[in-house]
Each structure stands twice: as structure tokens, then as C-alpha cells.
Amino acid sequence: MDGPVCGPNVWAKCVGQMCGAVHVRGGCTLAVVAGTICFCVRYFHEFCSVTNLRLVSLVLGLVWFGNTLAEEVSLGRIERPVYSADANGAFEALVSRGYTPLFNGKDLAGWRNPYSHGEAEVVDGEIHLLADKKFFLVTEKKYSDFRVSVEIHLPEGPANSGVMFRCHVDEDAVKKVYGYQAECDGSDRRWSGGFFDESRRGWIWPSTKGRSEDQFLKHSEESKQAFAEPRVRDALNRNGWNRYEVTCVKDVIRIEVNGVETVRFRDATDACGYIGIQHHGEKGQTYRFRNLFIKELPSVPAEDHVSLTPQEPVAIKRVNDKVTLIDFGKAAFGNIVMPIPSGRGSGSVHFGEKLKDGRIDRNPPGTVRYGTTPIRRGGQLGNWIVPTPVDARNVAQAGLMNANPPAVLTPAMWGSVMPFRWVEIEGLDADYPYELIRRRAAYSSTWNDNASHFECSNETLNRIWELCKYSIKATTFAGVYVDGDRERIPYEADAYLNQLSHYTTDDDVKMASRTFDWLMENGTWPTEWAPHMVFMAHAEWMYSGDDQWLKQRYESLKSKTLLDRSAGDGLVRSSELDQKRTDIVDWPQKERDKYVFTEVNTVVNAFHIKAMTQMAEMAHAVGKDDDAAVFEKRVELARESFQKTLFDEDAGIYRDGVGTDHSSIHANFFPLAFGLVPADKMDGVRSWLNKQDMRCSVYAAQYFMDALFNNGSDQKAIALMVADADRSWKHMVDSGTTISWEAWDMKYKPNQDWNHAWGAAPANLLPRYVLGAQPSAPGWATATIRPCPGDLKHARGRVPTPRGPIEIDWKQVASKFKLSLELPGDMRANVEIPAAEGTTGVLVDGKPVEATKQNGRWILKEQISGTATVESK
Structure with missing residues (x-):
């Protein structure tokens, strides 16, 4: 120039x-x-x-x-999360999630400086470190397995800090503190969240020549590339507060910065040590720390939230001179207690989920449960607790690398438990008091069998309801929602479906928020599972109306929308690895209706847009209106691109992604369920789906049914639920199972579990749609009552809410629909009922009211409260 x-x-x-x-x-x-x-x-x-x-x-x-x-x-x-200057909200949030403060906000009790230099002081609830040489402030107590959370604010200019964990102190050394450190890197290198071994082995991940040992240099390029990824590279807020979370379980070490996992590494050098914080030694610089918390692991939710219920046998049969078969009627997670047999010799107890030829199947298919525990006669008086065999994966706290988070443990004092319906006692005499044997079944301590009810004119649907309701009860055994007996860990999608059904079957549901917090600390790998965390938070907020709970967790949800994978058009991109591994669409893979994976994936983007839509709504609720405006703008952009890019105008339906002409049912029912289909395209998508079979898994069926019920296709939805085909809940109940399955049939997933709550979607579908009760304002301050009867003649039931139960009883005869409704005293409801051809209006308690006929329904203008009868005329 x-x-x-x-x-x-x-x-x-x-x-x-x-x-x-x-x-x-x-x-x-x-x-x-x-x-x-x-x-x-x-x-x-x-x-x-x-x-x-x-x-x-x-x-x-x-x-x-x-x-x-x-x-x-x-x-x-x-x-990504933005932490404000006000520390109080984060403090309260961590306390509510079961963390213990390492710093009381007033003084340095519990901390010490092993150096002769360096100054630590408490200023306005923060720890401030000042020094002209590097030093560390460390805890007085050692910790082994834990999750530690620390917020750090670096000073301007050259700065470097970190969180020491499982570290050591050598009082006689010059460099007194050494060991593991989660790096807080204020330089242009941007290795914040890196794994460093202070005064010992140097950089572990990422690694670099001259600063790392040879064993770590083998992954030097891979680790540097990982830290060059924008999500990791930009995780640190250089000029603000940053939350560091470090999890140590056995030899597995995880480091997160502002909700972004930067390291997952195995190293067995240290199993125990101190927690520490660092001043790097820049003269005149002040390093600030606040909200220092720890949660010692393992955490066992069932200790406080689950009870063992003694259950008598429903049938006892002497099979032969050595074996007695006992039936407890339904499967449950537990073990047994039995009188100690007298005499000498040994015997065994066989536990099973499946019978074959009148005996427990000792070689069941897939992962259907069977196990045996040896017992010995005599030697003691009283009763024995007979534990079930231990499945190693159900107690694993450090499984395969990049595989599962820690399993959710049950209390050691229980003895081990497993799901079973039958036991066979082998080796005891015919006169043994078998009638005194009890199963100790584990259920949520607050479970109320009378909280919910459903019955209708279709007996098969009634059987489906009973199966699915009990499935939710039976799978509360761990105190958080887990994947049945597979790995006994929560998965985000499983948990969300479980959460929806728990709300509609029980009246004291704290397990949902507890599971949400567990998953925020122990997330899993599938792409669409991350947005399910947004769904879980939104559902909990709508159920409880607890704005404070939501405010405490809002910032952490920002990392769950997939926004970091979106481009300028607002749509999420999927790498080759995502397309091959992490983009789920449906599970198991054979249930994907031949879905074609591409870089721009219709299902993934449907989840992304729905999650951002809910984030905008929650942002308004917690007073983050600026955030809400940006979310709304991004949703508008993404929706426009979604329609232009992924809708096949000629076919009138959505294709699986950019670059393919294939259209699966998943590419259409997810957008329909999430409200992404424009009004002028609705009839085409709905008409096409009405012609399709259940070509999806029990997981995706939740959303297929949501799409149909929400868009006037309730008759189709009910028909699919009770169909004679093997992909239906009728097939499940006809099999004789008492807990829902992980898949429709063994042929679709040969290793499936028989105790998986994500297969119990009718437990929420029937109350929410057939009875028609859903919250329309947080905390059920306002409900929507919108029955979707299909071709049923009548239905009645009780839907639990935090304000009390809603009682619903409706009948449809010919063209008339009559609804009897009883609401809790402080609840109001927006009501709409089917408008059959020939009906001219609506009566409430026998008096005409103003109503609008729209899309085959009468929508009442005024809300209803208390008890009322609503009928078409």
C-alpha cells in the first residue's frame, strides 16, 4: 500500500x-x-x-x-460454558450434585504451602496466589479415586497454571511438589487441559520432543493433532473463569476444560495423592481460584435411594428328588434369603430369567441371565443371604480404554444382585421349608404402585401398559437409570426414554435429575446421545418447574448441542469417523432401515436443531436472553438449510442426507417428531409414514410414535403397538417376558438383554397421548389435555404430576366424544378433543362453550380447572 x-x-x-x-x-x-x-x-x-x-x-x-x-x-x-464473576451459583450447583468443598471460602483450612516462598490469601471467596517463583498450594488430605472441580482465572500476560492431582510432596527436595497435573496454558500454544507430569516425566498428552519420555513420544503427532482440533484448542477462556474437572478412577484419568474432554489416558504411576493449585512464578501476577470441590468415588446412589423388598414365592414345584423350582412371578433385580439348611453336604442355587422345558434354561440365548451360587449345609443358625454370581462388567470401574464409564455399583451390604424370576434349589431335601425363601428385590424407595393407572378397550394395550410400567419399576434398582444388566451404566438416550416413563408411572421422581447429573460427569460416545442431555434437562424443568435447578446446570448444557460441529449454513457435519462409528441413527445397526450415512446427516441435524430450540427456551427461563436470541437465530438458519438441503421435493419426503436419494423412515419421523416439517410439507411426510411398518428399534420407536400421535395419526400408532408382527410390543408381551427387552426379538439383536427400560416406551406413550396429559408450562402449572383415541372405544387412567394426579376417563361412541377430567387444585388445562364429522360444538358440564375446530379437533378457548366433563355435540 x-x-x-x-x-x-x-x-x-x-x-x-x-x-x-x-x-x-x-x-x-x-x-x-x-x-x-x-x-x-x-x-x-x-x-x-x-x-x-x-x-x-x-x-x-x-x-x-x-x-x-x-x-x-x-x-x-x-x-461452550461461560462462567460469570459471581461464584455463588456454581457453588450451589456443585453442592446440589453431591460435591464436597475443598475450600470453605473463608480461610485456607485444609490447605498448606510446603515452600518457604509464595503467598496464598483468601479474597472475596477466592484463593489468590502471589509469588516470584513457582510454587504449589496443596491439600492436607490425600485422595485416591475422585472427581475434582476447580475454577481458574489466569492473570493477563504470560501465565501458566494447573490443577495437581494424586500428587506428592517431598519436603527435602527443591522441587517439593511433583506428579500429575492438568495444564492451564495461557500461551499461544493452547495446550490447556493437557496431561503433564510435574518434575518427573514431563508431557504425557500431548507429548513433544525434549519435554516427554520416549514412551509418550510414540503418540506425539496424534496428541498434538488432538489439541489442534478447534473444540479442544479453544476450550480455555483466556480472559475469564475456566472450570477444570479431573476424574481419576483406578488407572483411568480424564481431564475436562469447560465441559470439553481434553484427555482420557491410562496411567498407573500414582493411585493416591494430594490435590494442588499452581502459581507459575511470574512476579506481580495474581492467580485466582474458586469453587474447589471434590466428589470421592465410587458413588453408590442405591445406598440412599433404593430399598430391598422381601417377596414370597408365587409357586413352588418339586422337580425331582434333588431339585425344587421356585417362581417369583416377575423378574426383578435382587438375590434371596433362605433358612440355613441343617445336616451336612452342599447344594446350589440357580438363578434365571428364562425357562426351557419346565426348568431354568442354563444355557440361555444372548445375554439372557443365568447364574449359580454354591451353598453348604449346617454350621450356623438363622438365615443366609445367597448372593447372585458377579458379572465383572457390572462392577467394572475402569473398563476398556475409550469404552465405558464406571459401572453403577449397588451397596456392598446387599451382596451381589442380578435380574431373575426363577430359582432352582439343588441338593436339599423335600422337607426343607422352601416356602420361607424370600427374594430381596431392589426398587426405588419412593416407588408408589398406586401413583398411575391405565386401562382401555383394547386388552392387548392393557397388557402392554402393565409390562412397561413394571419395567420402569424393576429398573430403578441402581438409584439412577442404567441400561438394565448390560454394563449397568446410564446412556443418555436410554435415560431420557426411562425418564419420560418414570414421570408417567410414579409420583416421586428424583431419579431423573440424579441421572442427569451422573451423565454430565460420565457421558458416552454416540453423536445423538449428547443432545439427549438437553432433552433430559428440558423434560426435568417442564416436570418440576425448578428454575434454580435449571439455572445451575444451564451453562454445562452448551457443550451438548453439537454446535461445535456446525458450519456456516447452520448444519452439523459428520467426519468419516462419525459416519462409521458415532452417528447412531438407530441401534442396533440392523434396525436403521438401510440408512445411508453422509457428511450432512438428516437425523443428526434434526437432533441438533431440536436441542438448540430447547436451549433457547431454557435460556429465556434462566434470564439469558442474549443467549436465547443467538440460539433462535441459529435455529432459524439451520431450519432453512435443513429444508433446502435435505428435503426431496419430487418425492415429498426427506432423504437420509446430502449425496444420497435414499429415504429411510428415520429421516422422516425424527423431523416430524421434532416439529421441523413445514406446514405445507406435513401431509406428504405424514401420509408416507402412515404407509410404513415399524422398521426401527424399540429406541427409535419412541420418536416414531411421537411423530404419529402428535400429527393426527394416532390410529396408525396404536395399530403398530399391537400389531401381530415381531416388531411390536404385542410380540413382547406374548413372549411371556415381565420386563421389556432391549430389542424387538433375538433375531434383531442376538445378544440383547431382557431387562432394558428403553423398550418400555408405552409407559409414557399411553398416558401422554391416549389419555392425553402433558405439561404445557414448567412444573405442570398448566397442562394440555389432548386425547388421541385412534379406534379405541374408551380409556381411563391416572397420570401423576408434582401437583397431584390427573384423573382422565373418556369414551367415544359413534361421532360423540366425552371426556371426564379431574385436575389437581392449582392446575389449569388447555383442552382439545377429537372432532368427528358432524359434530357442531363442545359442551362443558352440559353448557356450550367457545371452541375452534382445527385439524380434526375441537380446541377450547378457555382453560379448565378442577373437575369437568367435556363432550362434543
Whole structure:
């Protein structure tokens, strides 16, 4: 460029005088105001005297750059947590999640400085470290397995800190503190969240020549590439507060920065040690720390939230002179207690979920449960607790690398438990008091069998309801929602389906929020499972109306929307690895209706848009209106791109993704369930789905049914639920199972479990749609009563809510529909009922009321409270 050029300080001065907001990137200084660049022409000419027309091109380029920068700033606010200057909310949130403070906010009790230099002081509830040489403040207590949470604020300028964990102190050494550290890197290198071994082996992950031992240099390139990924590279908020969370379970070490996992590594060098925080030694610099918490592991939720219920046998049969078969009627997780047999010799107890030829199947298919425990006669008086055999994966706290989080343990005092219906006692005499044997079944301590009820004119649907309701009860045994007896860990999608059904079957549901917190600390790998965390939080908020609970967890949810994988058009991109492994669509793989995976995936993007829509709603609820506006803008962009890019105009339905003409049912019922189908395309998508069979798993069937019930296809939905085909809940109940299955049939998943709650979707579908009760405002302050009867003649039931039960009883005869409704005293309801052809209006308690006929339904203008009878005329 000819002529004089402004230096950056001059340009910053002129821009600052006019606009007051200066951003510097790549050596250029710009002022961004309300999302656009502010150019200070008067000062620009005054200081620069530039007349060359080439400047026009530069200015236009800077305008574009500024708009791009503003967009990045906006997205940065909603794609990762932002921790405010006020620490109180985070403190309360961590306490509510079961953490113990390491710092009391008042003094340094429980901490010590092993060095002769360095100063630590408490200022406004924060620990401030000052020094002119590096030092560490460490706890007085050692810890082994734990999850530690620390918030760090680096000073301006050169700065480096970190969280020491399982570290050691050598009082006689110059470098007194050594061991594991989670790095907080304020330099342009951006290795925050890295795994460093202080004063010992150097960098572990990432690793680099000259700073790492040879064993770690083998993954040097891989680890550096991992830290070059934008999600990891940009995890640190350089000029604000950052939450570091470090989890140590056996030899597995995980480090997270602001909700982004940066390290998952196995190292067995240290099993126990102190927690520490670091000042790097820059003279005059103050390092700030707050909200220092720890949760010692393992955590066993069942200790406080689950009870063992003694159950008598429902049938006892002497099979032969050595074996007695006992039936407890339904499967449950537990073990047995029995009188100690007298005499000498040994015997055994066989536990099973399945019979074959009148005996427990000792070689059952797939992962159907069977096990045996030896017993000995005599030697003691009283009763024995006979534990079930231990499945190693159900107690594993450190499984395969990059595989499962820790299993949810049950209390050691129980003895081991497993799901079983039958036991065979082998080796005891015929006169042994078998009638005194009891199963100790584990259920939620607050479970109320009378909280919910459903019955209708279709007996098969009634049987399905009983199966699914009991399935929810039976799988509360761990105190959080787990995947039955598979690995005994929560999975996000499983937990969400379980949560919906727990709300509609029980009246004291704290397990949902407890499971949400567990999963935020122990997330799993599938792509769509992350947005399910947003769904879980939204469902809990709508159920409980607890704004404070939501506010305490809102920021952490930002990392669950998949926004970090989205592009300029608002749509999420899937890498080759995502397409091959992490994008689920449905599970097991054979249930995907031949879905074609592409870089822009219809199902993944449907989840992304739905999650952002709910985030916008929750952002408003917690007073984050600026966040809400950005979410809403992003949703608008993504929806427009979704429709333009993924809808097949010729076929009138959605294709699986960009680059394929294949259209699965999943690519259509997920958008329909999530409200993404424009009104003018609705009939085509719904009509096409009405012609399809249940070509999906029990998991995806939840959303297929949601799509049908919500869009006037209730008759189709009910028909699929009770169909004679093997992909239906009728097939499940006809099999004789008493807990829902992980898959429709063994042929679809040969290793399936017979005790999996995600197969129990009718437990929520029947109350929410057939009875028609759903919350329309947080905490059920307002309900929506919208029965979807299909071709049923009548239905009645009780739907639990935090305000009390809703009683519903409806009948449809010919063209008339009559609904009897009883609401809790402080609840109001928006009511709509089917509008058969020939009906002309609505009566409430025999009096005409104003109602609008729309899409085959009568929608009442006024809300209803208390007890009322609503009928069409």
C-alpha cells in the first residue's frame, strides 16, 4: 500500500474514541458494534492521510471480516460454558450434585504451602496466589479415586497454571511438589487441559520432543493433532473463569476444560495423592481460584435411594428328588434369603430369567441371565443371604480404554444382585421349608404402585401398559437409570426414554435429575446421545418447574448441542469417523432401515436443531436472553438449510442426507417428531409414514410414535403397538417376558438383554397421548389435555404430576366424544378433543362453550380447572 499506514496503536485509538469496543486478530484492530464494524472515518483520515483507492478494497474486506468475527463471538457464547464473576451459583450447583468443598471460602483450612516462598490469601471467596517463583498450594488430605472441580482465572500476560492431582510432596527436595497435573496454558500454544507430569516425566498428552519420555513420544503427532482440533484448542477462556474437572478412577484419568474432554489416558504411576493449585512464578501476577470441590468415588446412589423388598414365592414345584423350582412371578433385580439348611453336604442355587422345558434354561440365548451360587449345609443358625454370581462388567470401574464409564455399583451390604424370576434349589431335601425363601428385590424407595393407572378397550394395550410400567419399576434398582444388566451404566438416550416413563408411572421422581447429573460427569460416545442431555434437562424443568435447578446446570448444557460441529449454513457435519462409528441413527445397526450415512446427516441435524430450540427456551427461563436470541437465530438458519438441503421435493419426503436419494423412515419421523416439517410439507411426510411398518428399534420407536400421535395419526400408532408382527410390543408381551427387552426379538439383536427400560416406551406413550396429559408450562402449572383415541372405544387412567394426579376417563361412541377430567387444585388445562364429522360444538358440564375446530379437533378457548366433563355435540 502506498502512502503512510496507521500503526496498530493509532488505529486502536481512533476506533476506540468512536466505538469503544476494540478486537484484535491477526495484527488488525477492529471495532465491532452490534455485530458490524465501526469505521471512524474522521480519525482515520486525521491519523493516516490515506488517499489511495486501494483502501476501499481493504475496508470492504474488513467489513466482511468484522461480520464474520461478530458471528464467531456470538456462537462462542452459546457453544461452550461461560462462567460469570459471581461464584455463588456454581457453588450451589456443585453442592446440589453431591460435591464436597475443598475450600470453605473463608480461610485456607485444609490447605498448606510446603515452600518457604509464595503467598496464598483468601479474597472475596477466592484463593489468590502471589509469588516470584513457582510454587504449589496443596491439600492436607490425600485422595485416591475422585472427581475434582476447580475454577481458574489466569492473570493477563504470560501465565501458566494447573490443577495437581494424586500428587506428592517431598519436603527435602527443591522441587517439593511433583506428579500429575492438568495444564492451564495461557500461551499461544493452547495446550490447556493437557496431561503433564510435574518434575518427573514431563508431557504425557500431548507429548513433544525434549519435554516427554520416549514412551509418550510414540503418540506425539496424534496428541498434538488432538489439541489442534478447534473444540479442544479453544476450550480455555483466556480472559475469564475456566472450570477444570479431573476424574481419576483406578488407572483411568480424564481431564475436562469447560465441559470439553481434553484427555482420557491410562496411567498407573500414582493411585493416591494430594490435590494442588499452581502459581507459575511470574512476579506481580495474581492467580485466582474458586469453587474447589471434590466428589470421592465410587458413588453408590442405591445406598440412599433404593430399598430391598422381601417377596414370597408365587409357586413352588418339586422337580425331582434333588431339585425344587421356585417362581417369583416377575423378574426383578435382587438375590434371596433362605433358612440355613441343617445336616451336612452342599447344594446350589440357580438363578434365571428364562425357562426351557419346565426348568431354568442354563444355557440361555444372548445375554439372557443365568447364574449359580454354591451353598453348604449346617454350621450356623438363622438365615443366609445367597448372593447372585458377579458379572465383572457390572462392577467394572475402569473398563476398556475409550469404552465405558464406571459401572453403577449397588451397596456392598446387599451382596451381589442380578435380574431373575426363577430359582432352582439343588441338593436339599423335600422337607426343607422352601416356602420361607424370600427374594430381596431392589426398587426405588419412593416407588408408589398406586401413583398411575391405565386401562382401555383394547386388552392387548392393557397388557402392554402393565409390562412397561413394571419395567420402569424393576429398573430403578441402581438409584439412577442404567441400561438394565448390560454394563449397568446410564446412556443418555436410554435415560431420557426411562425418564419420560418414570414421570408417567410414579409420583416421586428424583431419579431423573440424579441421572442427569451422573451423565454430565460420565457421558458416552454416540453423536445423538449428547443432545439427549438437553432433552433430559428440558423434560426435568417442564416436570418440576425448578428454575434454580435449571439455572445451575444451564451453562454445562452448551457443550451438548453439537454446535461445535456446525458450519456456516447452520448444519452439523459428520467426519468419516462419525459416519462409521458415532452417528447412531438407530441401534442396533440392523434396525436403521438401510440408512445411508453422509457428511450432512438428516437425523443428526434434526437432533441438533431440536436441542438448540430447547436451549433457547431454557435460556429465556434462566434470564439469558442474549443467549436465547443467538440460539433462535441459529435455529432459524439451520431450519432453512435443513429444508433446502435435505428435503426431496419430487418425492415429498426427506432423504437420509446430502449425496444420497435414499429415504429411510428415520429421516422422516425424527423431523416430524421434532416439529421441523413445514406446514405445507406435513401431509406428504405424514401420509408416507402412515404407509410404513415399524422398521426401527424399540429406541427409535419412541420418536416414531411421537411423530404419529402428535400429527393426527394416532390410529396408525396404536395399530403398530399391537400389531401381530415381531416388531411390536404385542410380540413382547406374548413372549411371556415381565420386563421389556432391549430389542424387538433375538433375531434383531442376538445378544440383547431382557431387562432394558428403553423398550418400555408405552409407559409414557399411553398416558401422554391416549389419555392425553402433558405439561404445557414448567412444573405442570398448566397442562394440555389432548386425547388421541385412534379406534379405541374408551380409556381411563391416572397420570401423576408434582401437583397431584390427573384423573382422565373418556369414551367415544359413534361421532360423540366425552371426556371426564379431574385436575389437581392449582392446575389449569388447555383442552382439545377429537372432532368427528358432524359434530357442531363442545359442551362443558352440559353448557356450550367457545371452541375452534382445527385439524380434526375441537380446541377450547378457555382453560379448565378442577373437575369437568367435556363432550362434543
